[in-house]
Amino acid sequence: MxxxxxxxxxxxxxxxxxxxxxxxxxxxxxxxxxxxxxxxxxxxxxxxxxxxxxxxxxxxxxxxxxxxxxxxxxxxxxxxxxxxxxxxxxxxxxxxxxxxxxxxxxxxxxxxxxxxxxxxxxxxxxxxxxxxxxxxxxxxxxxxxxxxxxxxxxxxxxxxxxxxxxxxxxxxxxxxxxxxxxxxxxxxxxxxxxxxxxxxxxxxxxEKGIMWMRFITKGKQCHASTPDMGINAFRAASHLVVRLEKLKKKFNIKNKVFEPPKSTFEPTKKEANVPNVNTIPGEDIFYLDCRILPEYSVKEVMEEIRHICDTVEKDFEVKVEIDTTQREDAxxxxxxxxxxxxxxxxxxxxxxxxxxxxxxxxxxxxxxxxxxxxxxxxxxxxxxxxxxxxxxxxxxxxxxxxxxxxxxxxxxxx
Ligand SMILES: [Zn+2]
Missing domain, CATH: 3.40.630.10 (Zn peptidases)
Structure with a gap:
């Protein structure tokens, strides 16, 4: 009163x-x-x-x-x-x-x-x-x-x-x-x-949990006219970006208190690779911004991301290293x-x-x-x-x- x-x-x-x-x-x-x-x-x-x-x-x-x-x-x-x-x-x-x-x-x-x-x-x-x-x-x-x-x-x-x-x-x-x-x-x-x-x-x-990640994909640099001599890191990383879309399906709980009411996983920053067109890039670096609903732990999202990276490593014969630049559970x-x-x-x-x-x-x-x-x-x-x-x-x-x-x-x- x-x-x-x-x-x-x-x-x-x-x-x-x-x-x-x-x-x-x-x-x-x-x-x-x-x-x-x-x-x-x-x-x-x-x-x-x-x-x-x-x-x-x-x-x-x-x-x-x-x-x-x-x-x-x-x-x-x-x-x-x-x-x-x-x-x-x-x-x-x-x-x-x-x-x-x-x-x-x-x-x-x-x-x-x-x-x-x-x-x-x-x-x-x-x-x-x-x-x-x-x-x-x-x-x-x-x-x-x-x-x-x-x-x-x-x-x-x-x-x-x-x-x-x-x-x-x-x-x-x-x-x-x-x-x-x-x-x-x-x-x-x-x-x-x-x-x-x-x-x-x-x-x-x-607040949502927050995780910023850097993906370093390592292949093998070579001349673009002989791609079989190397491993194209940019192509493998591009497939990785697409496969990371699966995160949305796996972590799909909706919570109406939040705007937007879902966890988000967005590829954002992209570092430059080779300076010229006729070189197969041996390394690729991109970043992912994750905002995770409190219903999930940052750790379980991290594990799923690692699993997705493993599938790309296997299919493209690359190495994918992950750095976490920011990580905080909700x-x-x-x-x-x-x-x-x-x-x-x-x-x-x-x-x-x-x-x-x-x-x-x-x-x-x-x-x-x-x-x-x-x-x-x-x-x-x-x-x-x-x-x-x-x-x-x-x-x-x-x-x-x-x-x-x-x-x-x-x-x-x-
Ligand atoms: Zn202030």
Whole structure:
């Protein structure tokens, strides 16, 4: 149950914050926070700015957790946990956002300075404005609204403001979960607002397993006019590409939570072989991108692939070597009837008047780190998904209204 009068007050307060939210976005965009792995000095300055901003506003229950990193400014990657006690300590609400941004990329592709926010047509343009500062700002101002109105959320509200999301999370959420294993609990409401659709209808609850493979087919090079003197690796590899299509039939379970609802096996990159037309290639290299439903293990797919390679080796007298450049089993899915999904669904309906639905995606988000730790987490936000692109922007209405969604969740006392 949500007290309508109180929710109205919160909505009004958040709406009044609009200019402050825009100003906050401008300030934090100026403070470049790139991980040393991307050529930056880390998140120190930005995180300290945020900490001081919160402290000045009276939000003083802040724990700073520094992950040591010799490459970063002050040899530390700072993370913050901002806490606000709720009416009940039965469970905690956690909203996670990250401070780091990806590099601006090719400056010629930007219409404006990536680190000087420009407001235009209801949008804020700049690197990081959507990923992940939109949600960072939304969550901070939700907390501020409760604080300034002297209201209490139904449960303890905690913001986790992390470093290093863009380059693997080792110094961010993985560090926190490793060093404070009892901090988050299975019954907690954990939201990662760092994925979503333009209409806000996607609540991401599951990911596919992921495997990237490199196939090196070895034959014997010779002159193209005397093909019998060699073994054409390109021909054998081409048959292999076609035989790999069998994977679709073998691993054919459909799971409607996912879009697309099936495992996918796509040949993608192809390396150049011989530079001239009149040589039989002795070696061929191509790649396969596999996205595997949680119903299957990466291992069983791998075994089937090896078996298919064996048939090609036998039929074409080649050797096929396989390298796995990326391999990750699917993390256990968040149940679609878990409290975090129910609460988000109710809040999204109240603010955006739409029915959101739990969905699975192709893989590779930070939410999987929580799921592997046995926690129920949902990734949600209302975004155009222009992250990492030139001319990245945040829609101001989304930033303000997502903040109201978080406020609604904080008021739900069931
Ligand atoms: Zn992000």
């Amino acid at each position: 949500v007290n309508k009068a109180i929710f109205k007050k919160l909505q009004k307060k958040i709406e009044e914050y609009r200019p402050q939210m825009i100003a906050f976005q401008k300030e934090i965009t100026r403070i470049k926070a790139m991980s040393p792995a991307s050529g930056g000095e880390g998140e120190w300055d930005k995180t300290i700015y945020i900490k001081e901003f919160l402290t000045k506003k009276g939000l003083t229950d802040i724990v700073q957790i520094d992950a040591p990193d010799p490459q970063a400014k002050n040899q530390k990657r700072p993370n913050l946990i901002v806490r606000m006690p709720g009416k009940s300590a039965k469970r905690n609400i956690w909203i996670m956002a990250h401070t780091d941004v990806v590099p601006e990329g090719d400056l010629k592709k930007w219409d404006t300075d990536p680190f000087e926010v420009i407001e235009k047509d209801g949008k804020l343009y700049g690197r990081g404005t959507e990923d992940n500062q939109q949600s960072l700002t939304s969550a901070i101002f939700t907390t501020l609204a409760f604080h300034e109105l002297h209201l209490q959320p139904a449960y303890n509200l905690n913001l986790i403001i992390v470093a290093d999301e863009e380059t693997g999370s080792k110094y961010g959420i993985s560090y926190i979960l490793k060093n404070k294993p009892d901090l988050l609990k299975k019954e907690d409401i954990i939201i990662v607002p760092d994925a979503g659709l333009p209409d806000g209808s996607q609540i991401e609850v599951a 993390a256990p899915a968040t149940p679609i009837d878990s409290p975090v999904v129910k609460k988000l669904t109710a809040a999204i309906k109240a603010i955006y008047k739409i029915k959101a639905r739990p969905m699975g995606i192709g893989g590779g988000t930070v939410a999987a780190i929580f799921r592997r730790a046995g926690l129920h987490v949902a990734a949600w936000s209302k975004i155009d998904d222009v992250c990492h692109q030139p001319n990245e922007y945040c829609i101001i209405d989304n930033m303000v209204n997502d903040s109201k969604v978080f406020a609604h969740i904080c008021l739900q006392d069931d």
